[in-house]
Amino acid sequence: MLEMVRQQMICIVVPGWDGTTDLSESGSVCTGLDALLKDVAVVQFASIALLPARADAKDPRPSLMLELAIEEGIAPYDIVYRLVYHPSGAMWSLYSSFWPGGGPPLQSARNDQLQGKLMEGLTIAEGGFIGARDRTARQIEKEQDLLQWTRDQARAMKAAKLYGDDRAAFALALAQRAFKNPRFDWALDPAPRSYWREKGASIGAKIGYVLALFVLWLAAVWLIGAVPRGLLGVYTWLFGAPYSGVQAVVDAVSKVSGWVLGVSIRSLFALLGLGVLAVFFLLALPAVSKSWRRWLKSVGRELDRPTETWSSWSTYWVGWIVGVPTVLAVVACALVFIFCPGTIVDAYHALTAKFLGWQIIAFIILAIVALICVFGVLSRIDQQLAAAGNWFFHPYEDDVPRAQQVDTSIDHCEGLVVRETAHMFSLTDIRSPNGWSAFWIRASLRIVTLFGRVFFTEGRLGDAPGIHFGHWHIIEKGRRYLFCSNYDGSFGGYLDDFINGATIGTTLAWRWTTLKRRGSAAIGQPAVEEPRSFPPTRFIVFRGVKCELKFKSYARDSMLPHVFRFDARKETVDGINLATSLRDALFGERNDSNDDQIMRAIES
């Protein structure tokens, strides 16, 4: 399921770029590429950038990076094949400088070698998110055409003073005209969307999917134990008892199967238990207790606080002293329950042997009372400190050198696309030890991808709107980390959306990276003259991107300009969604909601 998303966003990094090919916007290479990408018709977005070599790299030449965002269901090999073997030869024009002698004389042999080289440098995204571009470029184009047609029709109808103030009659007339127009026959079917944004969009479908997977897992584990047992039974019935070794193997398999079944079922219960605890403390209790809600909010605020204050410092250390041991104890209990349930039963028997039932109940009540008292004292201290004056919350100076700096080439790139979909490349280094960091990055990105695919189906990642594509790649054998994204709006606004709308995911995606010194890939391109670190995090997910100045400076310094850019459609995410909703409203059943949708579309 995640592979399908990851395959839609690929990067091809070919090292050793010698800079002899003309990549100017009006040059033959770029115009040829543009025509090629239009012709293959399945590339939503493409761009080219030069990745500067690492400071410790043997080859100081930059790498040529081609980014492709393609439509769902096309394998990376297929898209590379379509591009390379296209009769225009545009890909060869781009990469020919990697064959200083001119390459093989036969075009087919050249293409074979090019295909091989590109597949060598190809990486699918480690994780990614697709906003409103889960539709095909053709669908977007046709729906925009319908939107424009509807607006024109509305203008004409208004000029003819038809339908007065009756919005419903006006919407109905527009729908009838669209329905009768053979140009829009394609719109009679509901707008096609990816599975999780269509049939799988309901919460029932998601829960059902997980439950079905779990039941299938249990069935498979049970079958692994049951099938050998059954076969052995049949064999024994037919031919008598088998060798003792066979019996022992079947017994062992059966035992392991039973153990895994038990562990799986107990894991489910443990997860449910942890879920109940989380819901109780994070959702239910805040709903009924104002002081708990306030306390929880203040803890989150202090852990996230970007400036150093006594309040955030003390919250952090209380978290280490109280929070971490408590969480570890709960997790240890869950693990004991899963893997050694007998220990709990034994402990229970030992307890009941020593104490009477009323004593145990009294002890539990006392523990709850003590907990409430501790919480009350902490809450009171919190309130007293808040009232004691602002020294507790007053920030200390925090030096962020060279903040709010943007390389001229980046500014220029952003200026050129100010009326189109914005675009960014960020190239950072993976923190040492690389393998450890890369493992956690991959795990985090899979979670981000899963959530983006299955849960954030309205085109927003968390609360961050306007993302067309966003994808992360680990390149150069786990040494560096590449992020490419297309979005609506300005870069600063985009990062603001991440900071406020997808805090945890963004922190997880970048916290294992750093920015090392590097030269520029070419004249006029940015270099990293001073290293930077990702903003410090607390308990992995807190703070991080909440340090706006540090995070934006880090992101800005890591950015690279594009030297070529292709966008199949230039509509914004909101514009794409609007056209799709108009299609569904015009050709759907006539009701107030659809009428309103039609009127909104033409009034905008």
Added chain:
Amino acid sequence: MKAQAPHLAEQFGDIQGMLRSGYGWLKSSRFWLLTIRDGQEKAARAWLAKLVESGVIASANDVGKSRAHPIERAAAIAFSFSGLTKLGCMETKEHPFPSPFRSGMGSDVRALLLRDNPRKWRWSDVDGVACGPVHVLIAEWTPKDARPLVSDVDEAVFCVIRVENDPCSFQKIGDGKDERLHEAFGFRDGLAQPVIRGLRQDDGVGLSQAKDDAGTLYDDRVVSAGEFILGYRNEYDELTYCPNVEGWTQSGRARHPGGRFALNGSYLAVRQIEQDVKAFDAFRAANGQGICEKLMGRQANGLPLGWKDDPSKPISDSKADAFRYRVEDANGFTCPKGAHIRRVNPRDTLGVDVQSSIKSTKLHRLLRRGRPYREDSNGETRKGIFFIACNADLERQFEFIQQRWVRNPSFVNVHADDPIVGSSDPKTFPKVLSVPGLPSGEEVSLASFTTTLGGGYFFLPGIAALNFIVGNDSSSKSAASEVAEAAAS
């Protein structure tokens, strides 16, 4: 151990007064755009030092001293990046000025980013038709008919552009006694200002009265000091970045331990915007006042379009500003989504819910300190606004608003440019406004009502930093002079 960040309340004496007040009681204003002629840097510094010494530069302390007897004159001085360089202030390598300020509003890349094409500017902080780049901006506020505060600018030292007050800009509303600021199209101006947390503005209205009038919506307008004044907590709860210049630390003028040069300063985004009053009047005659108010997003007297009480009954500005869009007017049936004031301050329109929208909008607020101006030349009178917006992060505030909200045809899917701001651009959408709620959405074609004549980014320094720039004491003078000489050589 690190030093504690400065306490705003202890720094009022170092903050220029225009950050605390728009000087609503001083009804005359003038703006001086000065370009220092080559080789005249020393004389320019001496003239500026004399001006500062004369005591006309008001601090936030001066402004807040007495509400009953407010100050009777005030001036402020700000510098463009080229101006700072010209006067010998060289940024340090570790704490340089932000890229937008350094490149200047007049630069080509800013023209792209601000969606300003086509530009035909008379002046800017990067270049200018008559004088070259503007180095210094002086703003002065005086009572009506008072003599100018600045009168002796030596034209041998400076090339001067003077922007004169529009004497008709303060007008009475209805039968009210007080005169209020109006822009040239006849609408109330200067409303819906953010309130800086910890720096109560003194514009003649008591805080408790303002809070009572706004009710629960008062907090919508309270914004952290760091959004406008450098060195303090902003809406991200982070200390705003403070650039530094060579020689500042050694000058001994820093009022705060470790305080950098830009502490207590702000950035000004300045634009001279000419308003085509004839075109607007013709539009009003053709379409009626109601449609004009839909364009602006407010009634001419400053009341919200959705105001339900008696419009003739005078109310406070605080009350007139206490409204949101999302609950009562999500679709723009009352105030169109593309109306000017809804674009520049969408309040709770954007985002997933009211609270997140308000929070997000607070990241993009401007403190407006501009005034209407009038220009008489060749027997013709031209009017407009000398727009000044104070902000601490040009990219996140002024540029974002201009690029993503005001001049963005895709803003909330309206498919149109701002109805008031800027000339129509052949590359973007025509000037139209959709008025939702009618059968097909009334669509009004518009002329270009405003033209930008010039603009620039300026740094409004704290008082101590200002004295350092103009070399107003021996230590800073020598440090600044040395740097200037080094730069010149």
